[in-house]
Amino acid sequence: MPATTKNSFQLVSNGILNENPIFRLALSMCPAVGISTTVMNGVLLGIAVLFVQVFSSCTIAAIKNYIHPRIRIPTYTLTIATWVTVIDLVLAAYMPTAYKEMGIFVKLIVAFAIITMRLETFACKNSVQASFWDGIGMGFGFMFGMMALGLVRELLGMGTILGYDVLGFRPLLFFVLPAAGFFCVGLMMGLFNYIELTYNRKKKGT
Protein backbone atom coordinates (compact mmCIF):
# COMPACT_ATOMS: atom_id res chain seq x y z
CA MET A 1 0.00 0.00 0.00
CA PRO A 2 1.55 3.31 -1.05
CA ALA A 3 1.40 6.40 1.12
CA THR A 4 -2.17 7.52 1.53
CA THR A 5 -3.69 10.48 -0.28
CA LYS A 6 -6.84 10.66 1.84
CA ASN A 7 -7.60 13.62 4.06
CA SER A 8 -8.20 13.37 7.78
CA PHE A 9 -11.99 13.02 7.53
CA GLN A 10 -11.69 10.23 4.98
CA LEU A 11 -9.18 8.46 7.19
CA VAL A 12 -11.48 8.54 10.19
CA SER A 13 -14.57 7.40 8.31
CA ASN A 14 -12.48 4.74 6.60
CA GLY A 15 -11.73 3.22 10.00
CA ILE A 16 -15.34 3.31 11.09
CA LEU A 17 -17.03 2.05 7.91
CA ASN A 18 -14.96 0.76 4.99
CA GLU A 19 -12.31 -0.90 7.09
CA ASN A 20 -14.13 -1.43 10.36
CA PRO A 21 -11.74 -3.56 12.44
CA ILE A 22 -14.38 -6.03 13.56
CA PHE A 23 -16.88 -6.29 10.73
CA ARG A 24 -14.64 -5.70 7.70
CA LEU A 25 -11.07 -6.53 8.65
CA ALA A 26 -12.21 -9.32 11.04
CA LEU A 27 -9.31 -8.59 13.37
CA SER A 28 -9.21 -8.69 17.15
CA MET A 29 -11.91 -11.29 17.27
CA CYS A 30 -10.93 -12.50 20.74
CA PRO A 31 -12.10 -9.36 22.55
CA ALA A 32 -15.02 -9.03 20.16
CA VAL A 33 -16.23 -12.46 21.17
CA GLY A 34 -15.11 -12.48 24.78
CA ILE A 35 -15.87 -9.06 26.17
CA SER A 36 -18.71 -7.65 24.08
CA THR A 37 -21.32 -8.82 26.58
CA THR A 38 -22.50 -5.33 27.49
CA VAL A 39 -22.54 -1.93 25.80
CA MET A 40 -20.46 -0.43 28.61
CA ASN A 41 -17.69 -3.00 28.11
CA GLY A 42 -17.62 -2.02 24.44
CA VAL A 43 -17.30 1.68 25.25
CA LEU A 44 -14.52 1.17 27.79
CA LEU A 45 -12.51 -1.21 25.66
CA GLY A 46 -13.05 1.11 22.70
CA ILE A 47 -11.62 4.08 24.59
CA ALA A 48 -8.64 2.03 25.70
CA VAL A 49 -7.93 0.79 22.17
CA LEU A 50 -8.35 4.31 20.79
CA PHE A 51 -5.62 5.70 23.02
CA VAL A 52 -3.17 2.84 22.51
CA GLN A 53 -3.76 2.84 18.74
CA VAL A 54 -3.22 6.59 18.37
CA PHE A 55 -0.10 6.68 20.54
CA SER A 56 1.44 3.59 18.92
CA SER A 57 0.63 4.73 15.38
CA CYS A 58 2.20 8.13 15.98
CA THR A 59 5.30 6.60 17.56
CA ILE A 60 5.87 4.15 14.75
CA ALA A 61 5.17 6.77 12.09
CA ALA A 62 7.71 9.06 13.74
CA ILE A 63 10.50 6.50 13.93
CA LYS A 64 9.64 4.46 10.82
CA ASN A 65 12.89 5.36 9.04
CA TYR A 66 15.03 3.99 11.84
CA ILE A 67 13.34 0.60 12.21
CA HIS A 68 15.28 -2.26 10.67
CA PRO A 69 12.79 -4.20 8.48
CA ARG A 70 13.86 -7.51 10.00
CA ILE A 71 12.83 -6.55 13.51
CA ARG A 72 9.79 -4.43 12.82
CA ILE A 73 7.33 -6.82 14.51
CA PRO A 74 9.25 -6.94 17.81
CA THR A 75 9.50 -3.17 17.66
CA TYR A 76 5.74 -2.86 17.18
CA THR A 77 5.05 -5.18 20.09
CA LEU A 78 7.48 -3.27 22.26
CA THR A 79 5.85 0.03 21.35
CA ILE A 80 2.36 -1.25 22.06
CA ALA A 81 3.41 -2.83 25.34
CA THR A 82 5.10 0.37 26.43
CA TRP A 83 2.06 2.51 25.72
CA VAL A 84 -0.28 0.01 27.34
CA THR A 85 1.84 0.03 30.49
CA VAL A 86 2.08 3.81 30.54
CA ILE A 87 -1.68 4.23 30.09
CA ASP A 88 -2.35 1.58 32.71
CA LEU A 89 -0.11 3.29 35.25
CA VAL A 90 -1.42 6.78 34.56
CA LEU A 91 -5.04 5.66 34.76
CA ALA A 92 -4.43 3.81 38.01
CA ALA A 93 -2.79 6.85 39.55
CA TYR A 94 -4.91 9.76 38.41
CA MET A 95 -8.30 8.32 37.42
CA PRO A 96 -9.01 5.63 40.02
CA THR A 97 -12.74 5.49 39.34
CA ALA A 98 -12.31 5.00 35.60
CA TYR A 99 -9.49 2.55 36.24
CA LYS A 100 -11.74 0.42 38.40
CA GLU A 101 -13.91 -0.21 35.36
CA MET A 102 -11.27 -0.17 32.62
CA GLY A 103 -8.21 -1.63 34.28
CA ILE A 104 -8.86 -5.19 33.24
CA PHE A 105 -9.41 -4.17 29.60
CA VAL A 106 -6.32 -2.01 29.23
CA LYS A 107 -3.99 -4.89 30.05
CA LEU A 108 -5.61 -7.05 27.39
CA ILE A 109 -4.70 -4.72 24.55
CA VAL A 110 -1.06 -5.80 24.22
CA ALA A 111 -2.19 -8.85 22.28
CA PHE A 112 -4.70 -7.15 19.98
CA ALA A 113 -4.11 -7.95 16.33
CA ILE A 114 -5.75 -4.78 15.08
CA ILE A 115 -3.07 -2.51 16.51
CA THR A 116 -0.09 -4.48 15.21
CA MET A 117 -1.76 -4.82 11.82
CA ARG A 118 -2.46 -1.10 11.59
CA LEU A 119 1.16 -0.31 12.43
CA GLU A 120 2.35 -2.75 9.77
CA THR A 121 0.07 -1.67 6.94
CA PHE A 122 -0.40 2.00 7.67
CA ALA A 123 1.76 3.74 10.22
CA CYS A 124 5.10 2.54 8.90
CA LYS A 125 4.34 3.96 5.45
CA ASN A 126 2.64 7.23 6.28
CA SER A 127 3.26 10.52 8.01
CA VAL A 128 2.63 11.10 11.70
CA GLN A 129 -0.41 13.21 10.94
CA ALA A 130 -2.06 10.64 8.69
CA SER A 131 -1.29 7.91 11.22
CA PHE A 132 -2.88 9.96 13.96
CA TRP A 133 -6.16 10.25 12.07
CA ASP A 134 -6.00 6.61 11.03
CA GLY A 135 -5.52 5.63 14.67
CA ILE A 136 -8.54 7.72 15.66
CA GLY A 137 -10.62 6.13 12.92
CA MET A 138 -9.59 2.61 13.89
CA GLY A 139 -10.22 3.29 17.56
CA PHE A 140 -13.70 4.64 16.93
CA GLY A 141 -14.40 1.87 14.44
CA PHE A 142 -13.47 -0.71 17.04
CA MET A 143 -15.57 1.06 19.65
CA PHE A 144 -18.53 1.20 17.28
CA GLY A 145 -18.21 -2.51 16.48
CA MET A 146 -17.94 -3.50 20.13
CA MET A 147 -20.89 -1.32 21.08
CA ALA A 148 -23.07 -2.75 18.32
CA LEU A 149 -22.23 -6.28 19.43
CA GLY A 150 -22.65 -5.38 23.07
CA LEU A 151 -26.05 -3.84 22.38
CA VAL A 152 -27.37 -7.01 20.76
CA ARG A 153 -25.86 -9.34 23.32
CA GLU A 154 -26.82 -7.31 26.36
CA LEU A 155 -30.38 -6.79 25.17
CA LEU A 156 -30.95 -10.41 24.21
CA GLY A 157 -28.93 -11.93 27.02
CA MET A 158 -29.81 -9.83 30.02
CA GLY A 159 -32.72 -7.66 28.87
CA THR A 160 -30.85 -4.48 29.73
CA ILE A 161 -29.07 -1.66 27.89
CA LEU A 162 -26.20 0.10 29.69
CA GLY A 163 -27.40 -1.58 32.87
CA TYR A 164 -30.93 -0.17 32.64
CA ASP A 165 -33.68 -2.74 32.58
CA VAL A 166 -35.45 -2.35 29.24
CA LEU A 167 -37.31 -5.60 28.75
CA GLY A 168 -37.89 -6.53 32.38
CA PHE A 169 -36.84 -10.13 31.81
CA ARG A 170 -33.89 -12.07 30.42
CA PRO A 171 -34.82 -13.47 27.01
CA LEU A 172 -31.86 -15.76 26.28
CA LEU A 173 -29.01 -16.07 28.76
CA PHE A 174 -27.13 -17.87 25.99
CA PHE A 175 -26.23 -14.55 24.39
CA VAL A 176 -23.89 -13.45 27.17
CA LEU A 177 -21.96 -16.73 27.03
CA PRO A 178 -18.75 -16.67 24.97
CA ALA A 179 -20.06 -19.00 22.28
CA ALA A 180 -22.83 -16.57 21.35
CA GLY A 181 -20.14 -14.04 20.49
CA PHE A 182 -19.38 -16.01 17.34
CA PHE A 183 -23.03 -16.04 16.31
CA CYS A 184 -23.37 -12.33 16.88
CA VAL A 185 -20.17 -11.41 15.05
CA GLY A 186 -21.12 -13.64 12.13
CA LEU A 187 -24.65 -12.32 11.86
CA MET A 188 -23.63 -8.70 12.16
CA MET A 189 -20.89 -9.16 9.58
CA GLY A 190 -23.48 -10.63 7.25
CA LEU A 191 -25.79 -7.70 7.91
CA PHE A 192 -23.03 -5.21 7.14
CA ASN A 193 -22.16 -6.97 3.89
CA TYR A 194 -25.81 -7.07 2.90
CA ILE A 195 -26.28 -3.37 3.55
CA GLU A 196 -23.16 -2.57 1.54
CA LEU A 197 -24.25 -4.78 -1.34
CA THR A 198 -27.69 -3.24 -1.63
CA TYR A 199 -26.23 0.23 -1.28
CA ASN A 200 -23.72 -0.38 -4.07
CA ARG A 201 -26.37 -1.96 -6.29
CA LYS A 202 -28.63 1.06 -5.88
CA LYS A 203 -25.73 3.36 -6.60
CA LYS A 204 -25.00 1.47 -9.84
CA GLY A 205 -28.66 1.42 -10.81
CA THR A 206 -29.11 5.17 -10.70
Added chain:
Amino acid sequence: MKEIIRITFGLTLSCLVAGLLMGSVFIITDEAKKQNEQINEHRTMMALLGYDKQNPAPSDFNMHTFYRYIIQEGDVKTLGYLLPVGRGEEVGYDLVILDLEGQFVRKEKVGLTPEAAAEASERKAALREVLPPSKSFTYADSTTVACLGDKRMAYLIPGEFPGFKTFIEVMMAVDPSFEVIGLEIMEHEEDPGLGAEIEQDYFKNQFDGKSFDQVKGLKVIKEPMPEAYREYLESETSEETIPKEAVDMVRRQYQDEDIYALTGATISSQAVTAGVKNMMKKFAYRVEILNDVISHQDIPVVF
Protein backbone atom coordinates in the same frame (compact mmCIF):
# COMPACT_ATOMS: atom_id res chain seq x y z
CA MET B 1 27.70 -9.74 10.41
CA LYS B 2 27.31 -6.01 10.16
CA GLU B 3 23.58 -6.54 9.75
CA ILE B 4 23.21 -8.58 12.93
CA ILE B 5 25.11 -6.02 14.95
CA ARG B 6 22.82 -3.29 13.69
CA ILE B 7 19.75 -5.36 14.58
CA THR B 8 21.06 -6.14 18.05
CA PHE B 9 21.96 -2.54 18.63
CA GLY B 10 18.57 -1.31 17.41
CA LEU B 11 16.61 -3.74 19.56
CA THR B 12 18.69 -3.05 22.65
CA LEU B 13 18.31 0.67 22.19
CA SER B 14 14.53 0.51 21.73
CA CYS B 15 14.19 -1.78 24.74
CA LEU B 16 16.23 0.65 26.80
CA VAL B 17 14.14 3.62 25.70
CA ALA B 18 10.92 1.72 26.41
CA GLY B 19 12.21 0.63 29.80
CA LEU B 20 13.24 4.14 30.68
CA LEU B 21 9.86 5.53 29.70
CA MET B 22 7.95 2.89 31.67
CA GLY B 23 10.24 3.23 34.64
CA SER B 24 9.91 6.98 34.86
CA VAL B 25 6.14 6.85 34.51
CA PHE B 26 6.06 4.24 37.27
CA ILE B 27 8.14 6.40 39.58
CA ILE B 28 5.97 9.45 38.91
CA THR B 29 2.65 7.65 39.37
CA ASP B 30 3.48 5.16 42.11
CA GLU B 31 2.87 7.55 44.98
CA ALA B 32 -0.54 8.61 43.70
CA LYS B 33 -1.52 5.00 43.03
CA LYS B 34 -0.68 3.89 46.55
CA GLN B 35 -2.59 6.81 47.96
CA ASN B 36 -5.62 5.91 45.86
CA GLU B 37 -5.52 2.35 47.07
CA GLN B 38 -5.37 3.46 50.67
CA ILE B 39 -8.23 5.91 50.22
CA ASN B 40 -10.25 3.24 48.47
CA GLU B 41 -9.58 0.72 51.22
CA HIS B 42 -10.47 3.21 53.92
CA ARG B 43 -13.68 4.19 52.15
CA THR B 44 -14.67 0.53 51.75
CA MET B 45 -14.07 -0.10 55.44
CA MET B 46 -16.20 2.87 56.44
CA ALA B 47 -18.95 1.87 54.01
CA LEU B 48 -18.99 -1.65 55.45
CA LEU B 49 -19.51 -0.19 58.92
CA GLY B 50 -22.34 1.96 57.60
CA TYR B 51 -20.55 5.32 57.66
CA ASP B 52 -20.47 7.64 54.67
CA LYS B 53 -20.67 11.35 53.88
CA GLN B 54 -24.29 11.75 55.01
CA ASN B 55 -23.75 9.60 58.05
CA PRO B 56 -20.25 10.33 59.38
CA ALA B 57 -18.57 8.29 62.08
CA PRO B 58 -18.93 9.54 65.68
CA SER B 59 -15.98 11.38 67.21
CA ASP B 60 -14.92 8.51 69.48
CA PHE B 61 -14.66 6.16 66.51
CA ASN B 62 -11.13 4.93 65.83
CA MET B 63 -9.41 2.18 63.89
CA HIS B 64 -6.28 0.21 64.72
CA THR B 65 -4.52 -2.33 62.59
CA PHE B 66 -2.49 -5.29 63.73
CA TYR B 67 -0.23 -7.38 61.52
CA ARG B 68 0.58 -11.07 61.57
CA TYR B 69 3.98 -12.39 60.54
CA ILE B 70 5.32 -15.91 60.26
CA ILE B 71 8.77 -16.13 61.80
CA GLN B 72 11.01 -18.99 60.86
CA GLU B 73 14.27 -20.21 62.34
CA GLY B 74 15.51 -23.44 60.82
CA ASP B 75 12.45 -25.70 60.90
CA VAL B 76 10.79 -23.96 63.82
CA LYS B 77 7.94 -21.67 62.93
CA THR B 78 6.42 -19.13 65.26
CA LEU B 79 3.82 -16.44 64.79
CA GLY B 80 4.61 -12.80 65.38
CA TYR B 81 1.82 -10.30 65.96
CA LEU B 82 2.56 -6.60 65.67
CA LEU B 83 0.00 -5.17 68.07
CA PRO B 84 -0.75 -1.48 68.61
CA VAL B 85 -0.32 -0.74 72.33
CA GLY B 86 -0.87 2.36 74.41
CA ARG B 87 2.29 3.94 75.76
CA GLY B 88 1.07 6.83 77.85
CA GLU B 89 -0.70 9.12 75.45
CA GLU B 90 0.89 7.69 72.34
CA VAL B 91 0.33 4.53 70.38
CA GLY B 92 3.33 2.29 69.81
CA TYR B 93 3.74 -1.26 68.60
CA ASP B 94 4.71 -4.46 70.42
CA LEU B 95 5.82 -7.67 68.73
CA VAL B 96 4.15 -10.61 70.49
CA ILE B 97 5.53 -13.99 69.54
CA LEU B 98 3.37 -17.11 69.87
CA ASP B 99 4.20 -20.70 69.04
CA LEU B 100 1.98 -22.68 66.69
CA GLU B 101 -0.09 -24.05 69.60
CA GLY B 102 -0.94 -20.51 70.63
CA GLN B 103 1.33 -20.38 73.69
CA PHE B 104 2.98 -17.08 74.51
CA VAL B 105 6.73 -17.07 73.84
CA ARG B 106 7.91 -13.54 74.37
CA LYS B 107 7.27 -9.89 73.76
CA GLU B 108 9.45 -7.19 72.21
CA LYS B 109 9.07 -3.46 71.96
CA VAL B 110 9.13 -2.23 68.37
CA GLY B 111 9.91 1.33 67.38
CA LEU B 112 6.98 2.05 65.11
CA THR B 113 4.32 4.73 64.99
CA PRO B 114 0.87 3.88 63.53
CA GLU B 115 1.66 5.96 60.42
CA ALA B 116 4.96 4.16 59.86
CA ALA B 117 3.35 0.78 60.51
CA ALA B 118 1.08 1.25 57.51
CA GLU B 119 4.17 0.99 55.25
CA ALA B 120 5.34 -2.57 54.62
CA SER B 121 8.99 -1.50 54.27
CA GLU B 122 8.96 0.36 57.61
CA ARG B 123 7.53 -2.66 59.39
CA LYS B 124 10.18 -4.87 57.83
CA ALA B 125 12.99 -2.62 58.99
CA ALA B 126 11.56 -2.41 62.51
CA LEU B 127 11.19 -6.18 62.77
CA ARG B 128 14.70 -6.72 61.46
CA GLU B 129 15.96 -4.61 64.34
CA VAL B 130 14.34 -6.66 67.11
CA LEU B 131 14.74 -10.13 65.60
CA PRO B 132 18.10 -11.92 65.44
CA PRO B 133 19.49 -12.28 61.90
CA SER B 134 19.09 -16.08 62.01
CA LYS B 135 15.31 -15.65 61.92
CA SER B 136 13.47 -14.93 58.73
CA PHE B 137 9.95 -13.56 58.63
CA THR B 138 7.19 -13.23 56.07
CA TYR B 139 4.11 -11.06 56.17
CA ALA B 140 0.90 -13.08 56.50
CA ASP B 141 -2.04 -10.71 56.89
CA SER B 142 -3.43 -7.69 58.67
CA THR B 143 -6.66 -7.04 60.52
CA THR B 144 -8.20 -3.71 61.34
CA VAL B 145 -10.19 -3.33 64.53
CA ALA B 146 -12.81 -0.61 64.58
CA CYS B 147 -13.66 0.72 68.04
CA LEU B 148 -16.19 3.11 69.49
CA GLY B 149 -14.46 4.64 72.48
CA ASP B 150 -12.68 1.67 74.01
CA LYS B 151 -15.31 -0.88 72.97
CA ARG B 152 -14.61 -3.10 69.98
CA MET B 153 -17.18 -2.59 67.32
CA ALA B 154 -16.01 -4.67 64.37
CA TYR B 155 -13.09 -6.49 62.82
CA LEU B 156 -12.27 -5.66 59.22
CA ILE B 157 -10.58 -8.59 57.57
CA PRO B 158 -9.09 -8.45 54.10
CA GLY B 159 -8.95 -11.82 52.40
CA GLU B 160 -8.18 -13.57 49.17
CA PHE B 161 -9.38 -16.89 47.79
CA PRO B 162 -9.49 -18.64 44.41
CA GLY B 163 -12.48 -17.81 42.23
CA PHE B 164 -13.47 -19.21 38.85
CA LYS B 165 -10.36 -18.02 37.01
CA THR B 166 -8.10 -16.25 39.44
CA PHE B 167 -8.11 -14.87 42.96
CA ILE B 168 -10.98 -12.87 44.37
CA GLU B 169 -10.01 -10.20 46.87
CA VAL B 170 -12.58 -9.28 49.48
CA MET B 171 -12.96 -7.19 52.60
CA MET B 172 -15.22 -8.50 55.32
CA ALA B 173 -16.56 -6.80 58.43
CA VAL B 174 -17.55 -8.98 61.40
CA ASP B 175 -18.66 -7.94 64.86
CA PRO B 176 -16.88 -9.17 68.06
CA SER B 177 -19.14 -12.25 68.23
CA PHE B 178 -18.15 -13.05 64.62
CA GLU B 179 -21.48 -12.18 63.07
CA VAL B 180 -21.04 -10.89 59.52
CA ILE B 181 -21.68 -7.17 59.20
CA GLY B 182 -20.87 -6.89 55.53
CA LEU B 183 -18.89 -8.22 52.61
CA GLU B 184 -17.29 -6.21 49.84
CA ILE B 185 -15.61 -7.59 46.73
CA MET B 186 -12.45 -5.55 46.18
CA GLU B 187 -10.95 -7.15 43.10
CA HIS B 188 -11.83 -10.06 40.87
CA GLU B 189 -11.59 -11.21 37.28
CA GLU B 190 -14.76 -13.24 36.97
CA ASP B 191 -16.66 -13.24 33.67
CA PRO B 192 -18.65 -10.06 33.02
CA GLY B 193 -22.38 -10.74 33.21
CA LEU B 194 -21.92 -14.08 34.93
CA GLY B 195 -19.40 -14.49 37.74
CA ALA B 196 -18.87 -10.75 37.94
CA GLU B 197 -22.35 -10.48 39.44
CA ILE B 198 -20.77 -11.44 42.77
CA GLU B 199 -20.24 -7.73 43.33
CA GLN B 200 -23.96 -7.04 43.02
CA ASP B 201 -25.87 -6.24 46.19
CA TYR B 202 -28.32 -9.11 45.80
CA PHE B 203 -25.48 -11.59 46.01
CA LYS B 204 -22.99 -10.20 48.48
CA ASN B 205 -25.60 -8.85 50.92
CA GLN B 206 -26.85 -12.40 51.46
CA PHE B 207 -23.98 -12.84 53.89
CA ASP B 208 -25.01 -9.90 56.07
CA GLY B 209 -26.28 -10.73 59.52
CA LYS B 210 -25.29 -14.39 59.41
CA SER B 211 -23.98 -15.61 62.75
CA PHE B 212 -20.70 -17.51 63.06
CA ASP B 213 -22.49 -20.84 63.42
CA GLN B 214 -24.57 -20.14 60.33
CA VAL B 215 -21.51 -19.21 58.30
CA LYS B 216 -19.77 -22.44 59.31
CA GLY B 217 -22.61 -24.47 57.83
CA LEU B 218 -23.38 -22.31 54.79
CA LYS B 219 -24.38 -24.07 51.59
CA VAL B 220 -25.06 -22.80 48.08
CA ILE B 221 -28.53 -23.57 46.75
CA LYS B 222 -29.48 -23.47 43.09
CA GLU B 223 -32.99 -22.13 43.22
CA PRO B 224 -34.49 -18.90 41.92
CA MET B 225 -34.22 -16.18 44.52
CA PRO B 226 -37.62 -15.09 45.91
CA GLU B 227 -38.54 -11.64 44.62
CA ALA B 228 -39.19 -10.19 48.09
CA TYR B 229 -35.78 -11.34 49.33
CA ARG B 230 -34.05 -9.80 46.34
CA GLU B 231 -35.81 -6.50 46.86
CA TYR B 232 -34.75 -6.54 50.49
CA LEU B 233 -31.12 -7.27 49.62
CA GLU B 234 -31.05 -4.40 47.16
CA SER B 235 -33.01 -2.06 49.43
CA GLU B 236 -29.91 -0.41 50.91
CA THR B 237 -28.92 1.20 47.64
CA SER B 238 -32.16 1.35 45.67
CA GLU B 239 -34.12 4.58 45.40
CA GLU B 240 -37.48 3.10 46.33
CA THR B 241 -37.95 3.02 50.07
CA ILE B 242 -39.55 -0.08 51.46
CA PRO B 243 -41.40 0.36 54.76
CA LYS B 244 -39.36 -0.66 57.76
CA GLU B 245 -41.81 -3.29 59.01
CA ALA B 246 -41.79 -5.02 55.64
CA VAL B 247 -37.98 -5.05 55.64
CA ASP B 248 -37.90 -6.55 59.13
CA MET B 249 -40.38 -9.20 58.16
CA VAL B 250 -38.43 -10.25 55.08
CA ARG B 251 -35.23 -10.27 57.09
CA ARG B 252 -36.75 -12.58 59.70
CA GLN B 253 -38.12 -14.84 57.02
CA TYR B 254 -34.90 -15.29 55.06
CA GLN B 255 -32.28 -14.72 57.77
CA ASP B 256 -31.40 -18.39 58.11
CA GLU B 257 -31.43 -19.18 54.41
CA ASP B 258 -28.38 -20.51 52.60
CA ILE B 259 -26.74 -18.60 49.79
CA TYR B 260 -28.70 -18.46 46.54
CA ALA B 261 -26.33 -19.14 43.66
CA LEU B 262 -26.05 -16.68 40.78
CA THR B 263 -27.66 -17.79 37.54
CA GLY B 264 -24.98 -19.20 35.27
CA ALA B 265 -22.21 -18.70 37.82
CA THR B 266 -22.48 -21.56 40.31
CA ILE B 267 -18.72 -21.93 40.57
CA SER B 268 -18.15 -18.28 41.42
CA SER B 269 -20.98 -18.39 43.97
CA GLN B 270 -19.53 -21.48 45.58
CA ALA B 271 -16.04 -20.02 45.55
CA VAL B 272 -17.16 -16.91 47.41
CA THR B 273 -19.20 -18.89 49.92
CA ALA B 274 -16.39 -21.35 50.60
CA GLY B 275 -13.87 -18.53 50.78
CA VAL B 276 -15.93 -16.56 53.30
CA LYS B 277 -16.47 -19.69 55.38
CA ASN B 278 -12.76 -20.42 55.41
CA MET B 279 -11.76 -16.86 56.23
CA MET B 280 -14.19 -16.71 59.13
CA LYS B 281 -13.13 -20.03 60.66
CA LYS B 282 -9.45 -19.20 60.53
CA PHE B 283 -9.97 -15.67 61.73
CA ALA B 284 -12.16 -16.65 64.69
CA TYR B 285 -9.64 -19.30 65.75
CA ARG B 286 -6.73 -16.85 65.59
CA VAL B 287 -8.49 -13.98 67.31
CA GLU B 288 -9.61 -16.16 70.20
CA ILE B 289 -6.04 -17.31 70.82
CA LEU B 290 -4.79 -13.76 70.50
CA ASN B 291 -7.41 -12.44 72.93
CA ASP B 292 -6.43 -15.13 75.43
CA VAL B 293 -2.79 -14.14 75.25
CA ILE B 294 -3.60 -10.44 75.47
CA SER B 295 -5.65 -10.88 78.64
CA HIS B 296 -3.21 -13.33 80.30
CA GLN B 297 -0.10 -11.29 79.56
CA ASP B 298 -1.74 -7.94 80.29
CA ILE B 299 -0.68 -6.45 76.99
CA PRO B 300 -2.02 -2.88 76.92
CA VAL B 301 -3.50 -3.06 73.44
CA VAL B 302 -5.44 -0.03 72.28
CA PHE B 303 -8.41 -1.94 70.89
